[in-house]
Amino acid sequence: MTNIQELLAQKAALEKQIAEAQRAARADAIAKVKALMGEYGLTAADLVGKATIPQKPEGAKKVAAKYRNPASGETWTGRGLKPKWLAAALAEGKALEDFAI
Known part of the structure; x- marks a missing residue:
């Protein structure tokens, strides 16, 4: 052993x-x-491979804004998270329709 x-x-x-x-x-x-x-x-x-920038699909189109902040002119399409200005206004009691374009 x-x-x-x-x-x-x-x-x-x-x-x-x-x-x-x-x-x-x-x-x-x-x-x-x-x-x-x-x-x-x-x-x-x-x-070293060159980094490629992802391209948008050919059928992809820019989405039109549906809501506008009357004070600053900022817009939101209604997709994704609500912007801070809109969330604050809704918390104050305003309606989403008040900001519709």
């Missing part, structure tokens, strides 16, 4: 072998990538 010290020594040797194999595999991969970059005339900038 092997003792703990021998097992720990084996573990350390295996970890060292694993680290060396990983370094060799990484160096090989880098060499292959550099060779391909040279073959095709690529640069590091070519490898």
Whole structure:
């Protein structure tokens, strides 16, 4: 039966072998990538994908405003959260129809 010290020594040797194999595999991969970059005339900038700006679907249309703040002229389409100016006015007792366009 092997003792703990021998097992720990084996573990350390295996970890060292694993680290060396990983370094060799990484160096090989880098060499292959550099060779391909040279073959095709690529640069590091070519490898980084350009960020694309999401486009609106072709059928998407801008929604018309349904409510307007008479004091400031701010508008709201009726979609999403109510703007603060409208929420405050409703809390004061005004009706939503008072702000309809």
